[in-house]
Amino acid sequence: MHTVAILVLDDVVPFDMAAPFQAFDWTRLPDGRSPYRVxxxxEQPDVRTRGLALRIDRGLDALRDADTIIVPGRSDESGPPSGRVLDALRQAAVAGTRIASVCVGAFVLAEAGLLDGLRATTHWFAAEELARRYPRVEVQPDVLYVDNGQILTSAGAAxxxxxxxxxxxxxxxxxxxxHAARMCVVPLEREGGQAQFIVHEHPPVPRGSGLEPVLEWIEDQLAGEITLAAMAAHSGMSERTFSxxxxxxxxxxPLQWVLRARVRRAQYLLENSEHPVERIARQAGFGSPTAxxxxxxxxxxxxxxxxRAAFRARPARPSAASPDRG
Structure with missing residues (x-):
């Protein structure tokens, strides 16, 4: 029987912990036997979570006998994991144990050095921070999960x-x-390379950089043609200096910035308007619906x-008990 150890750290996100527990605990062989022991x-028996208090019977010694270790995500306020936790993960990696993370649990693996030189992912919202803190990790922010063989990382709980x-x-x-997917009431077809739904934020622009006026101009001109020459002229620089x-x-x-600005406008319109794709293509400056x-x-x-199907805002329906009185 394959033992799966879920490492529960302080401030663990319950959903991130429940997903792997459910998947492995509900797996059954054709003869009905359970192939996994979850x-x-x-580190300590009493663990804080968001809205729950947990008492865990097994300590870090349980990692030594595990075939797979999974590290769930933690809240934003969590401090760094202890040296004992990091050492236990490093020892498990040296022993060949399969180690995976859910969501921002990737930060724990990165802190232990287990992601150095490897591809990894996390929730898109935290991907930039993961790359900043751990430059030796090749962060892929736009995939569902990354399998490096022994080490795996995933985005959010789903x-x-x-x-x-x-x-x-x-x-x-x-x-x-x-069969496990049916028990979890989810499809099996989503592959790791499928993209996360990402809101693409612009990189921050330092104050006093001199770029603020041209960036405001870009936002105002998104529906029309925006060339490098026009941006440089608006900034009062040569194209080479401006770039x-x-x-x-x-x-x-500059052109990648314009593309992301247009995508963000299109995302907003898809979420908040009934406009057809052809009109949104024009409003966001893409020219043709195909482009x-x-x-x-x-x-x-x-x-x-x-x-649009996933994220369009829908007005709340008035309930029978509280009719819309207009």
Whole structure:
């Protein structure tokens, strides 16, 4: 029997802990036997979570006998993991134990040095911070999970469930994994390379950089044509100087900045308007619907139609008990 140890740290996010527990605990072989033994373990018996108080019977020693260790995410206010936790994870890695993280649990693996030189992901909201803190990690912010063999990382709780089903499929085959997916009431088809739905924030622009006026001008001109020459002229610089200073200040090129600004406007319109895709393509400055669909998919990782279906704001329906009195 394969032992899965879920390492519960202080301020653990309950959903991130529940997803792997559910996936492995509900897995069954064709004869009905359970192939996995799921264990919760922690450094201290009493663990704080968001809204829950947990008492964990097993300590860090349980990691020594585990075949797989999963580290769930923690709240934003969490401090760094203790040296004992990091040492236990390093020892498990040296022993060849499979180690995975859910959501911002990737920060724990990175702190232990287990992601150095590897590809990794986390929730898109925290990806930039993960890359900043741990430059030796190749952060991929736009995928559901990354499998490096021994070390795996996933995005949010739902992506963590996808990752667990991926591991089950690798361990026991597609039929067993499909049954586990049905028990979890989720599809089995989502692959790790499928993109997260991401709100693409612009890189911060330092105050006093001199770029603020041209960035405001870009926002006002998104529906029209914006060329490098026009941006440089508006800034009062040559194209070469403007491009160099823009990259130095923002970490990206002027045209990439424009593309992301257009994608953000399109995201807003898809979420908050009934406009057809053809109109949104014009309003966001993509020219044609074909160009809009291709570039939106390349940046966001899904189609405008799928994005709207997932995120369009819907007005609340008045309840029978509280009718709309107009």
């Amino acid at each position: 264990r919760l373990c922690a 992506a963590g469930l996808d990752m667990c089903l991926h591991m089950i499929r690798g361990d026991l085959g597609s039929a067993v994994a499909a 160099r200073r823009f990259r130095e200040q923002t970490g990206t090129t 809009f669909r291709e570039r939106f998919r390349r940046v966001v990782g899904t189609t405008p139609f799928a994005y």
